[in-house]
Amino acid sequence: MLTDSVGRSDSLTFVQGFRDCVPTLFGYISVGIAFGIVGTASHLSILEITLLSASVYAGAAQFAICALLLAGSPLSAIVFSAFIINLRNFLLSAALAPHFTKESFLHNIGVGILMTDESFGVAATKLKQFGSLSAHWMHGLNLTAYLFWNLSCIVGAVSGQWISDPEAWGLDFALPAMFLGLLFLQLEHVPTAKWKLYATLMLCMIAAMLGLSLLFSTHIAVILATVIVASVGVVLDK
Amino acid sequence: MSMNSTVLTVIALSALVTVIPRILPFILVRNLRLPDAVMKWLSFVPVCILTALVIENMLIQEESSLTIDWPVLLILLPTAIIAYKFRSLSMTVVTGVLLMAIYRNIL
Numbered sequence: 001m002l003t004d005s006v007g008r009s010d011s012l013t014f015v016q017g018f019r020d021c022v023p024t025l026f027g028y029i030s031v032g033i034a035f036g037i038v039g040t041a042s043h044l045s046i047l048e049i050t051l052l053s054a055s056v057y058a059g060a061a062q063f064a065i066c067a068l069l070l071a072g073s074p075l076s077a078i079v080f081s082a083f084i085i086n087l088r089n090f091l092l093s094a095a096l097a098p099h100f101t102k103e104s105f106l107h108n109i110g111v112g113i114l115m116t117d118e119s120f121g122v123a124a125t126k127l128k129q130f131g132s133l134s135a136h137w138m139h140g141l142n143l144t145a146y147l148f149w150n151l152s153c154i155v156g157a158v159s160g161q162w163i164s165d166p167e168a169w170g171l172d173f174a175l176p177a178m179f180l181g182l183l184f185l186q187l188e189h190v191p192t193a194k195w196k197l198y199a200t201l202m203l204c205m206i207a208a209m210l211g212l213s214l215l216f217s218t219h220i221a222v223i224l225a226t227v228i229v230a231s232v233g234v235v236l237d238k
Numbered sequence: 239m240s241m242n243s244t245v246l247t248v249i250a251l252s253a254l255v256t257v258i259p260r261i262l263p264f265i266l267v268r269n270l271r272l273p274d275a276v277m278k279w280l281s282f283v284p285v286c287i288l289t290a291l292v293i294e295n296m297l298i299q300e301e302s303s304l305t306i307d308w309p310v311l312l313i314l315l316p317t318a319i320i321a322y323k324f325r326s327l328s329m330t331v332v333t334g335v336l337l338m339a340i341y342r343n344i345l
Contacts, residue, residue: 009288013254021281022328023326023328024327024328025328025329026327026328026331026335027327030331030335033280036242036295044243044245047241047243047248048241048245048319049247050253051246053248054258055249055250055252055253056249056252056253057256058256061252061256065249065252069245069248075244075247075248076253078248078252079248079251079252079255082251082252082255082256083252083255083256085260086255086256087259088259089256089259089287090259090260090262090263091283091287092260092283092287093259093260093261093262093263093264094263094267094280094283095281095283097264097266097267097268098267098272098277098280100264101267101268105268108260108261108264108265108268109261109264109265109332111264112260112262112263112264113257113260113261114260115260117287117288117291120284121284121288124284127246127294139248140330143264149243156301157317162314165321167342168343169335169339169344170334170335170337170338170339170340170341170342171335172338173313173335173337174297174309174331174334174335174337175295176291176292176310176317176334177314177317177321177330177331177333177335178327178330178331179288179291179292179295179335180292180314180317180318180321180330180334181321181326181327182288182327182333183285183289183292183321184318184321184322184325185325185327186284186285186288187242187285188325190285195328198285201282201285201286201289202285202289205251205286205290205293206289209290209293209294209297210297210304213294213297213299213304214244214304217299218294218297219294219333220288221250221289221290221294222290222291222294225290226283226286226287226290227288229286230279230282230283230286232278233278233286234275234278234279234282234283236326237278
């Protein structure tokens with residue numbers, strides 16, 4: 001990999017995947033630390049926090065699990081919530097999976113198992129720039145994120161003994177800021193001819209999110225709004 | 239270090255229901271060639287879902303009410319300018335977190 005003669009910034013190697021993950025690390029670290037603190041405040045042990053972040057590996061769901069455990073919710077309700085919150089991953093994986101069909105089955109499972117909103121955002125941007133993706137690049141991206149997420153959760157869990165309010169540090173805001181940043185990176189690659197289409201779709205998304213959130217949980221609204229508005233996109237795009 | 243068996247069961251089952259939607263598309267799509275319309279549909283997913291996630295973070299949903307999280311909306315505006323100007327994720331996130339910390343501690 002290091003002897004790669006192709007311009008390294010343009011390659012899809014494991015190392016390049018690691019490099020492409022770096023800009024997202026502050027987000028993982030902020031939210032991970034915030035999660036660790038919240039986990040400790042929810043009376044979870046450091047070991048439980050570590051297991052949760054290593055095996056569930058999903059920010060929003062982990063926060064919800066803590067809150068529901070603290071509230072004494074039944075097991076079925078907690079697991080169902082985790083399922084609903086993470087169901088959007090199906091859409092993320094579905095959008096990327098067609099670009100990995102030439103890779104082995106195990107590589108595909110490996111890519112899917114560590115899918116996050118952020119790694120999806122980075123991969124979708126890379127896809128627009130580069131036209132293709134590779135499993136090795138994706139593993140570099142995913143494993144870096146996974147490592148930093150878990151370390152940050154543990155750091156947060158330990159520091160939770162001294163800090164009780166991660167919101168005072170603005171750490172929770174890392175998530176919307178990251179999504180906004182990823183959205184801008186996506187929009188950068190929209191061809192001029194399609195600006196109007198994308199502006200329309202984003203306005204539809206705002207309307208759909210507001211409307212659907214009145215009827216369903218916002219996690220469901222995210223999925224329904226995306227499914228509906230992406231379909232509108234197919235109809236409007238000629 | 240302690241492990242509660244209920245917590246352990248919650249973690250194990252939550253991990254299972256999380257991993258299924260993550261890997262299922264990779265298994266399903268392997269032996270299919272998706273029609274162009276589906277590929278086009280999938281190409282709209284990134285912008286749509288990222289817009290949805292930004293908006294989701296601006297909403298506060300309680301039992302029977304839906305309100306806008308004004309501080310988040312307020313801080314997202316300068317954050318958007320930074321995101322647009324610098325096209326840098328780390329810059330966007332660091333600025334956003336700092337602005338929110340300042341807002342919550344000073345204002």
